[in-house]
Amino acid sequence: MWRYLIRRLLELIPTLFGVSIAVFLFIHAIPGDPARLAAGQDATQAGVEDMRVRLGLDHSLPVQYLYFLRNAVHGDFGLSYRQQVPVLEVVREHFLPTLLLSLSAIVIAFVVGLLAGVLAATRRNSWTDLVVTTLSATGISVPSFFLGILLIYLFAVNLHWFPVSGSSSLRGLVLPSVSLALAPLATIARFVRSSFLEVAGEDFVRTATAKGLGYAAVTYKHALRNALIPVVTMTGLQFGFLLGGAVVIETVFNYTGLGWLLIQSIGFRDYPVLQVLLLLFALEFMLVNLLVDLTYGALDPRIRYG
Amino acid sequence: MASGAAALHGRERRGLDLWRRFRRHRSGMVGLSVTLLFVLMAVFGRLLAPYDPAQPDYLHVNAGISAAHWMGTDNFGRDILSRTLTGARYSLGIGVLATVFSSLIGSIWGLLAGYLGGWFDGLSGRVIDIMLAFPGLLLAIGIIAIAGPGFRNVILATTIFGIPIFARLVRGSALALKERAYIEASQALAAGSSRIMFLHVLPNILAPILVYVTLRIGTVILIAASLSFLGLGVQPPTPEWGAMLSEAQLYLAIDPLMAIVPGVAISIAVLGFNLLGDGLRDVLDPRIR
Numbered sequence: 001m002w003r004y005l006i007r008r009l010l011e012l013i014p015t016l017f018g019v020s021i022a023v024f025l026f027i028h029a030i031p032g033d034p035a036r037l038a039a040g041q042d043a044t045q046a047g048v049e050d051m052r053v054r055l056g057l058d059h060s061l062p063v064q065y066l067y068f069l070r071n072a073v074h075g076d077f078g079l080s081y082r083q084q085v086p087v088l089e090v091v092r093e094h095f096l097p098t099l100l101l102s103l104s105a106i107v108i109a110f111v112v113g114l115l116a117g118v119l120a121a122t123r124r125n126s127w128t129d130l131v132v133t134t135l136s137a138t139g140i141s142v143p144s145f146f147l148g149i150l151l152i153y154l155f156a157v158n159l160h161w162f163p164v165s166g167s168s169s170l171r172g173l174v175l176p177s178v179s180l181a182l183a184p185l186a187t188i189a190r191f192v193r194s195s196f197l198e199v200a201g202e203d204f205v206r207t208a209t210a211k212g213l214g215y216a217a218v219t220y221k222h223a224l225r226n227a228l229i230p231v232v233t234m235t236g237l238q239f240g241f242l243l244g245g246a247v248v249i250e251t252v253f254n255y256t257g258l259g260w261l262l263i264q265s266i267g268f269r270d271y272p273v274l275q276v277l278l279l280l281f282a283l284e285f286m287l288v289n290l291l292v293d294l295t296y297g298a299l300d301p302r303i304r305y306g
Numbered sequence: 307m308a309s310g311a312a313a314l315h316g317r318e319r320r321g322l323d324l325w326r327r328f329r330r331h332r333s334g335m336v337g338l339s340v341t342l343l344f345v346l347m348a349v350f351g352r353l354l355a356p357y358d359p360a361q362p363d364y365l366h367v368n369a370g371i372s373a374a375h376w377m378g379t380d381n382f383g384r385d386i387l388s389r390t391l392t393g394a395r396y397s398l399g400i401g402v403l404a405t406v407f408s409s410l411i412g413s414i415w416g417l418l419a420g421y422l423g424g425w426f427d428g429l430s431g432r433v434i435d436i437m438l439a440f441p442g443l444l445l446a447i448g449i450i451a452i453a454g455p456g457f458r459n460v461i462l463a464t465t466i467f468g469i470p471i472f473a474r475l476v477r478g479s480a481l482a483l484k485e486r487a488y489i490e491a492s493q494a495l496a497a498g499s500s501r502i503m504f505l506h507v508l509p510n511i512l513a514p515i516l517v518y519v520t521l522r523i524g525t526v527i528l529i530a531a532s533l534s535f536l537g538l539g540v541q542p543p544t545p546e547w548g549a550m551l552s553e554a555q556l557y558l559a560i561d562p563l564m565a566i567v568p569g570v571a572i573s574i575a576v577l578g579f580n581l582l583g584d585g586l587r588d589v590l591d592p593r594i595r
Contacts, residue, residue: 018436029452137333137584141577143528143548145535146569149555157559244442248532252555263536266451278440278448285441 008290015286023279024068027271028061037269038081072279082270091258091276098246098257101166104173105180106239113185114231117192122219124197132189139186144245148179148252166253176253180245184238191234192227199227229296236292240285327589334585340578347394355388359545368561378563381553386567389545393568396457396546397575401527404464409519411465412472417503419473420480430473437470446529450538460539464526475518479511513590521583524576531572547572 027034035052036043043051052058055078056067071077077087120132155175156164166176199205200223208222247259254260258277265273328334347354356376363383370378377387419430437445449463483489484507492502533539534548542549547568554564 014432015435015439018432019439022436026448026452031452031454137580138573138577141524141528141580142573143531143535143551143569143576145532146551146565146572149551149558149565149569153558153562153565241442244440244444247443247447248536251536262447263538266447266538271451274451278444281441281444282439286439 005294008293012286012290016283019282019286020069020072020279021065023275023282024065026278027275030269030271034271037271038079040081077276078272080270080273082265082268082273087272087276090273091261091280094256094258094261097255098243098250098259101173101177101180101250101255101257102239102242102246104177105242106184106235108177108181109184109188109238109242110235112181113188113235114192116185116189117231118196118224120189120193121196121200129193132193136186136189139182139189142182143248144179144183145248145252147182148176148249151175151179152252164253166250166255172255176249176255179252180242180249183245184235184242187238188231188235192231195230196223196227199223202226233292233296236288236295240288240292243281243284243288324589328585331585331588333581334588337578337581337583337585340574341582344394344398344575344578347391348398349395351391351394355385355391357385357388359384359389359392360543361385368557368564370561370563377567378561380550380561380564381557386563389550390547390567390571393545393547393550393571394575396540396544397527397531397548397572400457400461400464400530400540401523401579404461404526404530405468405519405522407461407465408468409472409515409522412469413476413508413515415469416473416476416478417480417507420477421484421499421503421507427477430477434470434473437466438474443529443532446533447536447538450533455533455538455541457540457544460530460533463533464529467529468522468526471522472515472518475514476511479514480507483507483510517583517587517590520579520586524579524583527572527576527579 030037033048035055035057036048038055039048039051056064059067075088079085080087080090083090116132116136120129123129152164152175155161162175163172166172200219204226205218205223208218213222246257247262249255250257250259251263258280262274262277265271265277328338352359361384363379365383366375366379367383368379368381369375369383372378375385375387377385377390380386380389415430419427440448446463446467449466450459453459453462480503489502489506492506530539531546531548531551534541534546535552537552540546540549542553550568551565551572554561554568557564
């Protein structure tokens with residue numbers, strides 16, 4: 001197990017390396033002079049040259065990349081163009097709200113998706129099944145920001161149950177996390193349904209029924225438990241995608257998380273912040289995917305790591 | 307010559323057989339109908355529109371549903387129905403163009419990687435990993451941040467966003483096919499690599515590619531609408547659906563129709579492509595997923 005974990009972590013390194021090069025080149029691919037951008041609009045030519053030396057932009061690209069790496073390891077990603085404070089400080093401020101939002105969304109998606117999927121599978125070809133399958137097909141087709149707008153109109157503008165803007169308070173979290181949960185919820189429900197139906201047809205389920213176990217014991221103890229393994233994987237993958245989806249939902253609800261910061265930084269051309277956010281999102285996504293792989297093995301004893 | 311005609315006949319029969327099976331797939335047929343409807347809307351929407359989608363009418367601002375304006379008017383008094391009908395071309399245009407481009411580029415890339423193998427495959431695998439390391443929208447947002455917003459750059463961003471998925475799919479299929487006897491036979495007959503790749507390998511993986519293309523069009527429509535909604539895609543006053551929703555947010559309290567009409571249009575269009583893709587998958591290749 002440990003050897004496998006270490007091997008998988010080592011395997012991440014080349015990809016991480018590549019991602020860091022891509023993100024490093026990002027600032028250089030932006031049209032315009034990065035030194036002028038950093039110095040600000042009303043800087044003198046001397047000020048711009050001064051900034052160029054300070055940022056190390058007078059070196060060749062490979063040398064600059066090495067500086068970038070060295071500084072990154074020390075957590076130094078330069079100053080935000082807009083606020084003139086270290087980028088990491090700016091980012092840190094917005095990290096917790098996004099974590100809170102994505103965690104609550106994935107919990108909603110998992111719990112409701114699981115219930116809906118099991119309900120549909122155990123009552124196959126019934127009205128319940130039809131409703132669940134139709135709703136889940138719709139759920140992956142409705143843009144999350146459209147759902148967000150509808151929820152705002154209904155529950156904030158008309159009923160005043162929840163605030164229009166999202167926030168980290170419990171009431172402020174409800175509408176954004178439900179909007180963000182919809183797509184993964186629908187995907188999980190579909191997946192639970194098909195996974196459950198697949199498992200229900202397997203030999204060990206028939207054996208359990210044959211040896212006289214009741215319907216509930218067969219369904220929930222034997223079938224569900226085995227159907228859950230791929231579902232957990234699926235939920236993990238959905239969590240990874242959800243991190244990207246948060247960008248749109250945070251903008252709809254004016255919820256000041258990382259995604260909101262990302263869009264703000266594009267608006268203000270605050271490229272150092274943007275650079276770190278892209279790096280952070282990629283890193284999170286890669287780690288989530290690794291975690292998913294490891295959980296998969298922990299849940300299914302048939303899988304051995306060599 | 308005779309054998310060529312017989313092969314064509316066989317292919318036609320296979321196509322007919324697939325169509326018969328697809329016709330029995332209920333949700334697939336619903337998807338096909340919806341998709342066709344939206345394609346017609348993209349082509350003829352501008353002609354069907356009762357008003358000029360850009361024409362303001364300051365005397366009838368944010369008017370509700372009426373005989374003159376079936377879906378009401380927006381904050382400039384523009385007819386929402388006309389704007390939505392006209393907008394179909396942007397969403398569908400981006401969805402179809404970007405997906406076709408990324409499937410072409412991705413398929414060639416994947417074929418080369420899978421069939422040639424070696425260092426090229428190793429390197430391209432790394433590049434694919436890097437491109438897929440950015441979750442969802444993020445890669446597209448990064449590209450837009452560099453290239454700037456606008457219709458053409460949204461196509462560029464969504465094309466690049468789709469390439470690694472097709473490259474990975476085709477690489478896997480090409481790798482599996484490479485070991486088949488008939489490919490070995492072609493190699494033994496000294497057929498060139500490109501001949502084998504495009505004449506023997508590619509036709510055999512067209513089915514999964516087609517399924518993916520259909521399913522991806524829905525995803526790309528969603529991504530493009532999200533970009534426009536964020537102000538990074540097609541810009542107002544162009545009646546792109548995502549851009550319309552972004553404008554609508556400010557007037558939500560007084561005119562929810564501004565949001566509901568384009569939002570429902572996006573949802574149904576994406577649903578259509580998804581149902582069609584699911585149906586095609588069930589009929590063409592029950593093995594995938």
